[in-house]
Amino acid sequence: MTLTYLEHLNGSLPDPGGLLCVALIHNEAALLPEFLRHYRDLGVTSFVIVDDRSDDGTYDLLEAADDVAAFAPVAGSTYAEHKRKWRSELLDKFCAGRWAIVPDIDEHMVFAGMEHGGLPKLVDALDADGCEAAQATMIDMYADGTLGDMNYSNGRLTDAFPLFDAPDCYHRLAAPKRFRRKFPTPFFMVVGGMRQRVFEPVAFDRSKWTHRAFLDFAAIENGFVSTAGDRVKAVALRQLVRSTLADRPLFNLTKIPLVKWRRGMTYYNGAHALSGQLALSKRRLALLHFNFAGGMSAIRYKSARGQHAAGSNFYRRIEDGRPETTALLFDRSLHYVQPQSLGSLIS
Structure with missing residues (x-):
């Protein structure tokens, strides 16, 4: 070979x-x-x-x-x-x-109906629908405590880290135009969840009509497959809230983890987007993301190693944010028991 x-x-x-x-x-x-x-x-x-x-x-x-x-x-x-x-x-x-x-x-794929036939049944359904890829949202999983309290050794990860932010804490928005020229699949990217909330909170204000319009359109339950009208609206709404979005780095929670591969394609970094224009499924998948299972020692290691995006800048920012004393639990934290626990994050 x-x-x-x-x-x-x-x-x-x-x-x-x-x-x-x-x-x-x-x-x-x-x-x-x-x-x-x-x-x-x-x-x-x-x-x-x-x-x-x-x-x-x-x-x-x-x-x-x-x-x-x-x-x-x-x-x-x-x-x-x-x-x-x-x-x-x-x-x-x-x-x-x-x-x-x-x-x-550190990602475990879950989806609606996975207990009835698993991935073989899912890909058969995607083939029947004429689809070539399915989009997933990374769901940052955590425990009640701080990052300093987390230190996984063995056992079911969902038992050790059973919490996640509720579906209304995640938002879809149009990926930047320049990015979409090179990586057209998918059109929508997802932001939000625990990582954004704790480390780089975005200050949406529903008392502002522009923010209300954006958040209502950006609900994950509206799906990832878009019409031409949806795409025009998504770009316009992103522009309406551009100053709020630009105020903080946005963590891209989008993945394309299930794909009918075409030779010559490339992923953007960690499977966030693809260089090919693929027929995307209406089904919404999720990736339970156990990125913080190693606690602060793993974060310091990744930061020092410098091999992740932008020289591991994300992990350096976490280190600078007093994570050992920052509580992760909040009033919209939910407990994961089974895929259905994710509500509208999957379909």
Whole structure:
């Protein structure tokens, strides 16, 4: 097998007739067993995982799994510079013309009706609808306390971090025009949730008609598939509240984790958008996002490593915001029990 940025370490190459999951990992041995369990339960038959020079026992877990093919970056290839190419190279090689699941290790996909047939039934339904991709919202999961209190070791992640912000705390808005020229799928991006609320709160004010109009249109229950009229309205409403949106950095909670891959496409960074214009499903998926499961030690590590977006600027900002003393629970926190707990965030 000839790849430019990756080399095959071990494990059988994926079953061409099965459902494939492609993921990248670095020092997430604590999260990996739950990740594999969750996606196996959903119907994934093969995993292709890039181990980015882990030194915490991650590779041993990958090697022990019969359904995982492990890859590693070649010398000189880094996550910061080449993560898009890592994903594209594997998806071009193994998934052209077939469905693939592309989550991060700290993301668990959930969707309406998943208990009745899992992912195989979902992709059959997407094929029947003529769809090529499904959009998901990352739902930041947390526990009652501060980031300083969080420190996951084992067990069900939803038991350790059962809380999430209510559906009306998430908003869809038109992705910037310049961005959409290069990455046209999806049109809508999602912002909000715990991360935005705690670290970079956006001050919407329903007493202002412009804010009311934006928030009513921006409700996630309005969906991600848009008409030409929806797109014109979305762009106009974003302009109406542009000064409020520009006041804070916006965390993009949009992912396209389920895609019928076309050779030659690329993802934007962490699977947030695609370079191809794809037929998007009306179904709304969610990714339970356990980004803070490692607590402050993981945040400091990611900040110092500097391999995430903008040199890990997000994690540096968290460090500067006194997270050890900031309570995460608020009056719109809800408790996750099952996918239906997410209400209008999924459909």
